[in-house]
Amino acid sequence: MSHLPLIGTVEAVSSDDAHRFSKVTRDQIRLLAGLGVEGDAHAGIRVQHRSRVKQDPTQPNLRQVHLIHSELLAELADQGFAIDPAALGENVLTRGLNLLDLPRGTRLHLGETAVVEVTGLRNPCAQIENFQTGLLSAVLDQDxxxxxxxxxxxxxxxxxxxxxxxxxxxxxxxxxxPHEKLERV
Known part of the structure; x- marks a missing residue:
């Protein structure tokens, strides 16, 4: 994994206090240790995603901060999709990092003091298809x-x-x- 770029940039930040598919872009977000994004519906020690709460509300929240690489938005634009920052529900839109190839446990230092630890891949759900028809298959591929x-x-x-x-x-x-490959969380 030494071929991975080790420095990237934050393109956009977003949050939302309600459980909606898309979030709202912000000038700044505050990350809170052990919780997530201040004021975001997905912040918390325990799982906050509605489908996971139904399964087991006592699960630890391994999905406190969602990051997407802006290169994905460009790839989707090439396929005819118009996706703005925050539209896919991410908290941090990045540039210059191959997020999907990072190993589990990678630490990302964002700005002056914030640090997040990568827990896994986002598993896109049917809501993404409801957002734009064909988008679910566009964000899935096979090796x-x-x-x-x-x-x-x-x-x-x-x-x-x-x-x-x-x-x-x-x-x-x-x-x-040894590095652990990312799996869905």
Whole structure:
């Protein structure tokens, strides 16, 4: 994984205090250690995603902060989809990092003090198809061996609090070897 870029940038930040598919772009968000994005409906120690709450509301929240790479939005635009920042429900839109190839446990240092730890891949649900027809299949792919590739971003937990702004640098801290491939969370 040494071929991965180790510095990227924050393109946009977003949050929403209600459980809606899309979020609202902000000038700044504040990450709270152990909780997530201040004022966001998905913040909390325990799982907040409605489908997961139905399964087991005592699960730890491994999906506190959702990150998507802006390169995905460009790829989708090439396929005819018009996707604005925050439209896919991400909290942080990045540029210059291959998020999907990061190993589990990677720490992303966002701005001055915020640090998140990557927990896994976002598993796109039917809501994405309701948002724009054909989008679900556009964010799923298969590798040469036929394994499913989820391209709808990664999930993380907040280790250190701090403000995150568009234009902030993102520094990647890889975990010790051996690296664990990201799975859906």
């Amino acid at each position: 040469a061996e036929g394994h499913l590739i989820r391209k709808a971003g990664i999930m993380s937990i907040v280790l250190h609090s701090g403000e995150v702004n568009p234009g902030d640098l993102i520094h990647v801290e890889l975990p010790p070897q």
